[in-house]
Amino acid sequence: MLDAFSNLFAGLSVALQIQNVFYCFSGALIGTLIGVLPGLGPVATIAILLPVTFYLPPVAALVMLAGIYYGAQYGGSTTAILVNLPGESSSVVTCLDGYKMARNGRAGPALSIAALSSLFAGFIAVILMAIFATGLSELTMFFGPAEYFSLMIFGLIAAVILAQGSVLSALAMVFVGLLLSLVGTDVSSGVQRMSFGFFDLSDGIDFVPLAMGLFAVAEILKNLESPEERVVLKGRIGRLMPSREEFRKVVPSALRGTFIGSFLGLLPGGGPTLGSFAAYTVEKRISKYPHRFGTGVVEGVAGPEAANNASAQTAFVPLLTLGIPSNPTIAMMAGAMLIHGIQPGPEVMTKNPDVFWGLIASMLIGNLMLVIINLPLIGVWVSLLKIPYRLFYPAILVFCCIGAYSVNNNVFDIYVMIFFGFVGYAFMKWKAEPAPLILAFVLGPLIEENFRRAMLLSLGNPTTFITRPISLALLFAAVGLIAITLAPRLRRQKNV
């Protein structure tokens, strides 16, 4: 406990170096920008900026990329409140009460409640991260290949269940992602797998162009097909300060949201979207006036906004301690760490303590900056929302092309991006989300490797996964997740 705090202070001294403060600010600014603009999410943005960070020191690069992720949680709520469009998927529930508050003439307080709840959650989440991370890194002693394998299976199952659309389609996406991750030279035998004779595929499919294709190009195609109506709230935003009465209601909601979000962020497959939905449900359930939810109650803004920011931060813990990315954005962060020669996992804390604690401590600074970026400067973001999409998507594509090319200075990566852009668009049309695919793609090699090792250790006995207690518990939890999602459907079918 005390260790965690002294480490956090050491991290703060890294995060406060002028260069890191600058990159933290850049990340927060870019994060707010993409959060405000619907149609460009953190996954695509990190993919685009990854090649640019090659030239930065690792701490600066990671601090900036992390800032993009949690900064997007702030920006996303602005669009949700003022336009009734979620800037990010994690601010979907903020539309429900946030937009209604704005319609009731309380846009200013709604914005400041969202930002201040996020700030509050961000600070507490940093402290929780320090404690969780210290605890989890001790737990890794008990983790062998079988446990890692089961943990990743649990994460993939969770991703399947959280995806919108049918479970079967999401499962298909996981299988496709796993198979794509095996393209290229097999590590243990050196033979080529599924490279279709392309020399450029012998190192496998690079995940930067894959993510750009699936998350940026496909998204643009989708948006061009069905142009969205953006009606920015007319009239003034008004006073930002919430009333005393509102303030009194906000504090407990934000606190609950923070803890719900922090916990759900830790789970593989979890993250800000899950966190915000869960917080909204809880707020509604324990409220004395659940029927008024959806008409502009402050608890419906404070809880989810605190939760999505807290989850965005604690989602880093499994990556930094176990080496397992729990959602697509964190998977991009894993890629960024690998590019900078840092193997995500328990060794980050011991081998690169400045990276580990510097990154966590930078979130304190980032959150403070974000409140300043978001509240006094709200007018800037509102005017950005008025830029028509047709002037904006060519710029995204320019960044994608340059980003994809710069990964290996190879034109082939641009073609990979194009290919997966069209594949991803088709999958989207068929109501299969790309999120489980990219998560499976990142976890694929780890799953194969750990499965192979677990089999060697147990002399080819597949029961090793259910005789080791931690592994069994994880698999049991995965089965439980499936049961929970299938149960209401069965009941509904029986009732009909």
Add this chain to the structure above:
Amino acid sequence: MRAIKNPNDILFAATLLLMAGLLYWQISSLRIGTILRMGPGYMPTALCGLIALAGLGILLRSFFLGGDRLHSWPIRPLVFLFAGLLSFGLLVERAGLLVAMPALVVLVSLADRDSSKGEILALAIGLTVFSAGVFVFALRLPIPLWVMG
């Protein structure tokens, strides 16, 4: 009553089956091995099988679960986005960024019907100058600006 309730699922399933088949053709000659000594073909073969199974499941589903009518595919955005991105890929090393970038911006802008000539011109010049300035000069990414024919 139509026999096929969700024609989109048929296309989805067909794509998955095609993918499984195509990739299996690539790895069918690899050694599969045993669970203890997994060969390079073990995981890919299993996954091709699982993708095919999921495809069959979705095929089956299309006969029972209703869905949207057959989606139309927007020709204009698909063609112009593809043309723009492809021409950037083809031109960037052969002609340089100063040629590839305007080609990309002009073509992809045409994907949106509402773009006007003035806007496209301004975007093409603006984004080309911006990317040459930021990526090539400031960040020193090794992208050729101008390749002499």
